[in-house]
Amino acid sequence: MAPTTPQLGLREAQDRFIAIWGQMAGAWGISRTMAEVHALLFISGDGLNTDEVMERLQISRGNASMSLRALLDWGIIERAHKRGDRKEYFRAEQDVWAMFRAIVRERLKREVDPLVASLYEIKDQTSARSGVGARGTDETERLALEQLDNRLDEMLSFFKTVEGMGTRFVSPTGRGLLAAASLLAKFTDSTDNARDRAAAAEERRR
Amino acid sequence: MAPTTPQLGLREAQDRFIAIWGQMAGAWGISRTMAEVHALLFISGDGLNTDEVMERLQISRGNASMSLRALLDWGIIERAHKRGDRKEYFRAEQDVWAMFRAIVRERLKREVDPLVASLYEIKDQTSARSGVGARGTDETERLALEQLDNRLDEMLSFFKTVEGMGTRFVSPTGRGLLAAASLLAKFTDSTDNARDRAAAAEERRR
DNA sequence: ACTATCTTTCAGAAACTTCTGAAAGAACGC
DNA sequence: GCGTTCTTTCAGAAGTTTCTGAAAGATAGT
Numbered sequence: 001m002a003p004t005t006p007q008l009g010l011r012e013a014q015d016r017f018i019a020i021w022g023q024m025a026g027a028w029g030i031s032r033t034m035a036e037v038h039a040l041l042f043i044s045g046d047g048l049n050t051d052e053v054m055e056r057l058q059i060s061r062g063n064a065s066m067s068l069r070a071l072l073d074w075g076i077i078e079r080a081h082k083r084g085d086r087k088e089y090f091r092a093e094q095d096v097w098a099m100f101r102a103i104v105r106e107r108l109k110r111e112v113d114p115l116v117a118s119l120y121e122i123k124d125q126t127s128a129r130s131g132v133g134a135r136g137t138d139e140t141e142r143l144a145l146e147q148l149d150n151r152l153d154e155m156l157s158f159f160k161t162v163e164g165m166g167t168r169f170v171s172p173t174g175r176g177l178l179a180a181a182s183l184l185a186k187f188t189d190s191t192d193n194a195r196d197r198a199a200a201a202e203e204r205r206r
Numbered sequence: 207m208a209p210t211t212p213q214l215g216l217r218e219a220q221d222r223f224i225a226i227w228g229q230m231a232g233a234w235g236i237s238r239t240m241a242e243v244h245a246l247l248f249i250s251g252d253g254l255n256t257d258e259v260m261e262r263l264q265i266s267r268g269n270a271s272m273s274l275r276a277l278l279d280w281g282i283i284e285r286a287h288k289r290g291d292r293k294e295y296f297r298a299e300q301d302v303w304a305m306f307r308a309i310v311r312e313r314l315k316r317e318v319d320p321l322v323a324s325l326y327e328i329k330d331q332t333s334a335r336s337g338v339g340a341r342g343t344d345e346t347e348r349l350a351l352e353q354l355d356n357r358l359d360e361m362l363s364f365f366k367t368v369e370g371m372g373t374r375f376v377s378p379t380g381r382g383l384l385a386a387a388s389l390l391a392k393f394t395d396s397t398d399n400a401r402d403r404a405a406a407a408e409e410r411r412r
Numbered sequence: 413a414c415t416a417t418c419t420t421t422c423a424g425a426a427a428c429t430t431c432t433g434a435a436a437g438a439a440c441g442c
Numbered sequence: 443g444c445g446t447t448c449t450t451t452c453a454g455a456a457g458t459t460t461c462t463g464a465a466a467g468a469t470a471g472t
Contacts, residue, residue, distance in 0.1 A: 007331055007332070008328070008331045008332055009347070010347050010350050010351050010354070013328055013331065013332045013351065013354055014354065016324075016328050017328060017354065017358070020321065020324045020325070020328070023321075024317065024321055026235060027235065027313070027317045029232060029233065031459080031460065032460085033460075033461080042357065043353070043354050043357055045353055049418095050418080050419075051418095059461075059462090060461060060462045060463065061419085061420095061462085061463075061464095062420080062421075062422085062461070062462060062463065062464090063460080063461050063462070065419065065420060065421085066420085066421090066460095066461090069419095069420085086417065086418065086469080086470075087417090087418065087419095088418080088419080096360045096361055096364045097364065100364070107233070111230065111233045115226065115229075115230055118222075118226045119226070122214070122219055122222050122223060122226070125213055125214045125219065126213075126214055126219045141215070141216050144216050145216050145219065147249075147251060148216070148219055148220065148223070148249055151248065151249055152223070154302045155302055158302045158303065158306065237429080237430065238430085239430075239431080255448095256448080256449075257448095265431075265432090266431060266432045266433065267432085267433075267434095267449085267450095268431070268432060268433065268434095268450080268451075268452085269430080269431050269432070271449065271450060271451085272430095272431090272450085272451090275450085292439080292440070292447065292448065293447090293448065293449095294448080294449080
């Protein structure tokens, strides 16, 4: 008789994990294959080389090479060498928190920093004109510029706060995020949560 | 003589803002056009209708309709009606913090919740087998399964913490995120930051 | 300096996402 | 119930991202 509770063998379980992690790729802002390669290294404990990755995930050499390099750039895997073997091996950061910190650090750098810079730039080029009585601008336009200027300010202060938080999470002082989490729990808990989330989700949709 | 400091007119400034916000689309997990439509509504103060959006962003009716609907689903814009006008108008959430909360709420629901569910599922299907002396499994495989099991546990506890934090940020108790930010500043500041981020970024890359 | 082994690059192919516009569907007033 | 006005849908077109595989580039041993 076949078992009724479907127990998974090692390979099947690993494949499932890899697939799930691959689906999360979009959320981290990386490609599916990159995420799958990372998942594979993460659950493989010690290092794998390019051929092993290619073989296990059935991807081309080029793809494997590019994905591994990109993961190195993100700082969530590292090179490792084995004595008497010329191949390069790769090992994933094994601490989930450290891994997450690396991702946050990278996304701040790639996404938030340039955004803040651009916002400042627009602000510089508009705020002069939005002052009362600025010459060569009619009243309606001046008002709209002023409003845009205010919105820019709000966004800037928001993203600067986000960046400040992120930088602290990421700081090498250590388990910043974990500490923050439990800290937050104390201060913001009260009556709300699960119930409210569900209710709020309804309130819309026609 | 032409001005040497390039001051922007209202429309140019708005266009720049829209373009920047569009570039951030990937980071929020939405399409470029969706983000642009949102940006337009955000800086336009009161509601615009479908034709105004089409005209301003030069997009097709179908695209405008789909983007607006998707933004409604995310809960960051809302329908608005004008007396004596059969057209539907749309207005963006004007509070940046509220907007961000809506995004976090939605991403938790779409990305983190299903991930946690999947992780549990795999765990259920492997943990039984990873116990010492489980029948029908050789030692090497048992060990690897045990390791996978541990990794799954770490991930689960990580994502449950993330979800807990997110839920609190999102809670209607109010400006949870802002409060959290200043709170964090006090507890985690010390010697680190800007300097360290720069240093850490170097340490890799060959 | 040659050969063997391993890594990176990149042009074109394949896969996937987003957009368009015309047609179908709703909602309203008369 | 019929015409008008506005909204949604969806098949195919356009655009974008990701992947492949072969060729070029490194590195090391002899």
